[in-house]
Amino acid sequence: MSEPILEMRRVSKSFFSIKALRDVDLTVYAGEIHALMGENGAGKSTLMKILSGAYRPDPGSEIRIDGQPVQISGPLGGRAAGIAIIYQELSLAPNLSVAENIYLGREVSRGGLLAREAMQAGAAPILARLGADFTPQTQVASLSMGQRQLVEIARALHARSKILIMDEPTTALSAGESERLFALIRQLRAEGLAIIYISHRMDEVYALGDRVTVLRDGTLVGSLDKAQIRADTIVRMMVGRDVSSFYKKEHDPGARPGAPVLAAVDIADNSRVKGCSLTVHAGEVVGLAGLVGAGRTELAHLIIGAAPMTSGHVEIEGRAVSIRTPGEALDAGIAYLTEDRKALGLFLDMSCLDNINLAVLGRDAKFGGILDRDKARDRARRAFATLGIRAANVGVPAGGLSGGNQQKVLLSRLLAIGPKILILDEPTRGVDVGAKSEIYSIIDNLAKSGTAVLVISSDLPEIIGICDRVIVMRAGHIAGQMRRDATSPLSQEEIMALATGTEQLDA
Amino acid sequence: MPDNGASAKAAPTAPGLAAAQETRRQRTRAIVRAVGMLPVLLLLCIGFHVLSDGRFFTGQNIGIVVQQSAVNTVLAAGMTFVILTGGIDLSVGSILAAAAMAGLIVSKFPDLGPLWLPAAVVTGAAFGILNGGLIALLRLPPFIVTLGSLTAVRGVARLLGADTTVFNPSIPYAVIGNGALTLVPGIVSIPWLWVIALLVILVSWLVLKRTVLGVHIYAVGGNESAARLAGIKVWAVLIFVYGVSGLLAGLAGAMQAARLYAANGLQLGQSYELDAITAVILGGTSFVGGIGSIWGTLVGALIIAVLSNGLILIGVSDVWQYVIKGLVIIGAVALDRYRLQGSART
Numbered sequence: 001m002s003e004p005i006l007e008m009r010r011v012s013k014s015f016f017s018i019k020a021l022r023d024v025d026l027t028v029y030a031g032e033i034h035a036l037m038g039e040n041g042a043g044k045s046t047l048m049k050i051l052s053g054a055y056r057p058d059p060g061s062e063i064r065i066d067g068q069p070v071q072i073s074g075p076l077g078g079r080a081a082g083i084a085i086i087y088q089e090l091s092l093a094p095n096l097s098v099a100e101n102i103y104l105g106r107e108v109s110r111g112g113l114l115a116r117e118a119m120q121a122g123a124a125p126i127l128a129r130l131g132a133d134f135t136p137q138t139q140v141a142s143l144s145m146g147q148r149q150l151v152e153i154a155r156a157l158h159a160r161s162k163i164l165i166m167d168e169p170t171t172a173l174s175a176g177e178s179e180r181l182f183a184l185i186r187q188l189r190a191e192g193l194a195i196i197y198i199s200h201r202m203d204e205v206y207a208l209g210d211r212v213t214v215l216r217d218g219t220l221v222g223s224l225d226k227a228q229i230r231a232d233t234i235v236r237m238m239v240g241r242d243v244s245s246f247y248k249k250e251h252d253p254g255a256r257p258g259a260p261v262l263a264a265v266d267i268a269d270n271s272r273v274k275g276c277s278l279t280v281h282a283g284e285v286v287g288l289a290g291l292v293g294a295g296r297t298e299l300a301h302l303i304i305g306a307a308p309m310t311s312g313h314v315e316i317e318g319r320a321v322s323i324r325t326p327g328e329a330l331d332a333g334i335a336y337l338t339e340d341r342k343a344l345g346l347f348l349d350m351s352c353l354d355n356i357n358l359a360v361l362g363r364d365a366k367f368g369g370i371l372d373r374d375k376a377r378d379r380a381r382r383a384f385a386t387l388g389i390r391a392a393n394v395g396v397p398a399g400g401l402s403g404g405n406q407q408k409v410l411l412s413r414l415l416a417i418g419p420k421i422l423i424l425d426e427p428t429r430g431v432d433v434g435a436k437s438e439i440y441s442i443i444d445n446l447a448k449s450g451t452a453v454l455v456i457s458s459d460l461p462e463i464i465g466i467c468d469r470v471i472v473m474r475a476g477h478i479a480g481q482m483r484r485d486a487t488s489p490l491s492q493e494e495i496m497a498l499a500t501g502t503e504q505l506d507a
Numbered sequence: 508m509p510d511n512g513a514s515a516k517a518a519p520t521a522p523g524l525a526a527a528q529e530t531r532r533q534r535t536r537a538i539v540r541a542v543g544m545l546p547v548l549l550l551l552c553i554g555f556h557v558l559s560d561g562r563f564f565t566g567q568n569i570g571i572v573v574q575q576s577a578v579n580t581v582l583a584a585g586m587t588f589v590i591l592t593g594g595i596d597l598s599v600g601s602i603l604a605a606a607a608m609a610g611l612i613v614s615k616f617p618d619l620g621p622l623w624l625p626a627a628v629v630t631g632a633a634f635g636i637l638n639g640g641l642i643a644l645l646r647l648p649p650f651i652v653t654l655g656s657l658t659a660v661r662g663v664a665r666l667l668g669a670d671t672t673v674f675n676p677s678i679p680y681a682v683i684g685n686g687a688l689t690l691v692p693g694i695v696s697i698p699w700l701w702v703i704a705l706l707v708i709l710v711s712w713l714v715l716k717r718t719v720l721g722v723h724i725y726a727v728g729g730n731e732s733a734a735r736l737a738g739i740k741v742w743a744v745l746i747f748v749y750g751v752s753g754l755l756a757g758l759a760g761a762m763q764a765a766r767l768y769a770a771n772g773l774q775l776g777q778s779y780e781l782d783a784i785t786a787v788i789l790g791g792t793s794f795v796g797g798i799g800s801i802w803g804t805l806v807g808a809l810i811i812a813v814l815s816n817g818l819i820l821i822g823v824s825d826v827w828q829y830v831i832k833g834l835v836i837i838g839a840v841a842l843d844r845y846r847l848q849g850s851a852r853t
């Protein structure tokens with residue numbers, strides 16, 4: 001580990017008058033996993049786009065690969081320099097086969113005809129090396145997200161890339177798939193590849209990172225060696241201030257147990273949810289944990305009437321209620337924050353003002369339907385102030401905001417209703433660290449004021465940090481639950497054991 | 508440090524600056540959108556005025572232009588509601604014909620005569636609600652449903668008059684078709700057709716921008732699934748917009764009938780839906796829904812009317828008028844898209 005494989009010196013990038021990157025240094029060695037962290041907008045993706053050749057750095061920047069200065073230009077420049085990037089949204093053609101995807105843009109032909117057999121033969125050993133359980137002939141559309149990622153990696157290996165950049169690779173993966181990916185990344189490290197790993201998730205950086213580099217506001221904050229990697233240090237570097245309690249939990253339902261507010265009694269949809277019961281009390285934050293695909297979101301959709309229930313019923317404050325549409329759920333006092341805020345939550349073209357007020361427009365209206373614009377503006381401004389939403393003004397379209405601010409806009413819409421029950425589905429997905437801790441504090445305050453909160457999350461440290469009780473789902477059933485008390489904190493291992501089923505723990 | 512929320516408001520840094528520039532860009536974009544095709548309309552007017560040796564900007568000619576644009580403006584207003592939800596209504600021409608037939612038939616009954624106007628409007632609304640019901644409740648694609656009613660309602664229009672032309676030279680309220688509202692006697696008067704069209708635009712603007720329903724229409728067009736999860740009754744919004752489109756097609760039918768003292772189920776309103784859609788698109792309303800304004804639609808309808816009128820004034824042959832109109836429409840929208848590049852979507 002003497003000679004760095006990649007050296008970036010004083011790399012800057014400006015767009016017109018704005019400096020997106022300012023004199024950033026990054027040194028990566030072969031055979032290391034180098035985690036790159038920073039809030040959204042810190043400059044991580046700009047840096048990566050410079051490496052891929054999508055952006056040209058400002059004059060004075062210097063990039064060396066194997067000690068040689070290089071100019072990376074054009075989308076093929078990064079590939080030519082031995083750099084491969086695996087983006088969050090995978091860039092595979094689902095209608096083509098695995099082999100065709102691996103050879104995409106470098107197809108082998110004989111006499112003008114596509115040499116399919118040669119490509120399949122060439123792809124097979126790479127897939128074998130990665131331990132893939134599918135053949136080169138398989139159509140990508142039929143693969144899971146984890147398997148698709150293998151294809152991406154195979155494509156990078158096939159191009160003889162020496163530096164592999166992975167941008168939040170586990171976002172779409174289940175826990176088991178993530179574990180397999182980690183094993184593979186370690187194997188690639190052992191084979192001598194340099195891996196730049198971008199992630200928001202502290203546990204992944206713990207598990208994988210040999211070194212961590214943190215960016216903030218386009219500048220380099222610093223790099224840490226393995227021994228120095230500590231969550232609070234990294235968070236402080238990312239946020240630029242001391243986050244004394246990242247997970248805020250001051251409410252205590254144990255002191256004053258509230259009445260059961262929401263009860264689901266044996267509800268099922270005959271496919272993904274197979275007879276689940278749960279209760280949430282006033283002033284309590286309950287976590288709903290489980291693997292991706294365990295049926296947690298589907299269960300939430302049944303409760304709020306977004307999908308039809310085939311059996312069971314929902315009780316609110318002890319009384320059975322009939323909820324057939326999300327509108328009726330809102331009337332009954334249940335608000336639901338979707339996990340997919342762009343597709344199911346926000347109206348990206350509409351202003352933050354309209355997005356925040358949407359659910360209460362009817363309640364606020366004058367003469368049965370005329371908008372009360374003053375009230376709406378006041379409410380939006382208040383939401384901006386109390387939730388710390390950062391945008392130029394309440395009139396800008398929600399689509400232009402960062403992930404964390406979008407999430408807070410969506411949350412403001414729900415809070416405007418003043419719900420008795422709040423169901424939050426992955427409330428901090430794609431949200432930067434600063435906004436995360438603000439969202440935790442909002443949840444905590446809601447619980448303090450007596451709202452019953454159900455949090456669906458795949459981020460176990462988050463569930464353990466903010467919840468009073470955790471319910472674990474596995475394959476459409478409630479696998480078990482555990483309560484936090486003074487003597488025994490919630491344990492990540494126990495939750496995983498319930499979520500995977502002990503017999504599958506080795507997976 | 509319990510007060511994380513307050514201390515999180517960092518000093519303006521690179522992202523802060525980026526946000527400021529983004530705001531500026533959005534403001535420019537908003538102005539460009541609001542002004543929209545107005546410059547094109549003005550350029551066309553001036554161009555025709557010059558090319559026709561000053562015959563365009565005369566009181567009489569302007570009166571003809573607005574009168575000719577009135578029916579299309581009313582249809583396009585209804586079409587704006589539909590397209591804002593991401594839908595389409597191909598049946599407005601046929602509904603116009605059926606409503607005009609129904610109105611004329613009612614007008615011939617001695618006792619019911621004055622009721623012909625509401626009869627036409629209600630007929631239109633009924634067909635519109637039928638469209639909306641099929642689209643909202645059976646979840647059929649709008650294109651297919653209204654393509655079907657384009658044909659079926661045309662048949663109904665012909666059936667109503669036993670496939671003949673119905674005349675009524677003494678139809679009540681004929682003044683709305685041919686009369687004018689005199690503002691300054693002998694100098695300024697506005698055709699009633701144009702007064703109705705402007706009122707329709709004004710009411711549409713009020714509904715779209717000042718009511719809860721209006722926000723819900725934009726929301727359904729912007730993201731239907733999110734609208735459903737947000738508790739909006741999407742089905743009711745859809746029935747409303749197709750109902751409005753039908754109702755306004757009925758009103759347009761009444762306007763046409765009052766102007767002609769007659770209606771023919773086969774010919775009336777043929778391919779009017781295309782002009783209405785063109786006006787909406789020229790006005791900058793997004794074809795996938797969620798973005799657009801009723802004022803843009805008014806400008807779009809005027810561009811079509813000015814184009815027809817101006818090409819006749821400068822003596823372009825009928826055949827070439829078609830070619831030029833088509834090219835201007837494509838060119839104008841291309842220009843619009845080019846200017847708005849970088850906005851969320853077109």
